[in-house]
Amino acid sequence: MIPCATELRQAGVKFRQKDGVDSYLKVSFSEGTMEIPRLSVEDATSRWLRNFIALEQCYPEVGSYFTSYGILMDNIINTESDVTILRTHRIIETKLGSDKEVAKMFNTLCKGTHLKYQDHYNARLFKDMTEYSEVARHRWRASLERTHLRSPWAIISILAGFLLLALTLTQTVFTIIK
Structure with a gap:
């Protein structure tokens, strides 16, 4: 199982819409960036995803593409705030009315399905x-970016602080040498 979008973002994972793909199933993850093709969620989306998942459950030899995708999206989306994160990155386009309805759709999509998690x-x-989300360094960096490096003024003030510290140390060294 993988964490939801909110927890992944806190772990430093960046979300990006994947362009130039012919299938919304081609999700990729590399160096802290998760690329997901755009999915337009409307009334019929749940129905056709369930039909594809049912086909895979009845005939395992066809593969586990849609079941795997459904479980991936179910894991990433727990609440409406997770849908909001994906919507702001233009990964999900919703025509259902609210983010809560999209979250409910994905959370009930794969109930009763079977998936071999190793394969x-x-x-x-x-x-x-x-593995990426469990590394503490990624969480610390993401926290630093969210809290202290949010605006250009914060970055400038941190750089000015380091410059002031370096000048103070230089002055102290020259005072001791004289």
Whole structure:
């Protein structure tokens, strides 16, 4: 299992819409960036995803592409705030009315399905994202960016502080040498 979008963002994962792909199933993760093709969610989306998942559940030899995608999106989306994150990055375009309805749709999409977690379409993606989100350094960097490096003025003030510290140390060294 992988964390939801809110927790992934706190772990330093960046979300990006994947352009130039012919299938919304081609989700990728590399160096802290998760690229997801755009998905337009409307009334029929749940129905056709469920039909594809049912086909895969009845005939396992066709693969686990849609089941894997559904479980991926179910893991990433827990609440409406997770949908908001994906919507602001233009990954999800919703025509259902609210982010809460989209979250509910994905959270009920794969109920009662079976997936071999060691061997499915997105197994490597699940493993890479889990490993990345568990590294403390990524969480610290993301926290630093969210709290202290949010605006250009904060960056300028931090740089000015380091410059002031360096000048003070230089002055102290020259005073001791004389």
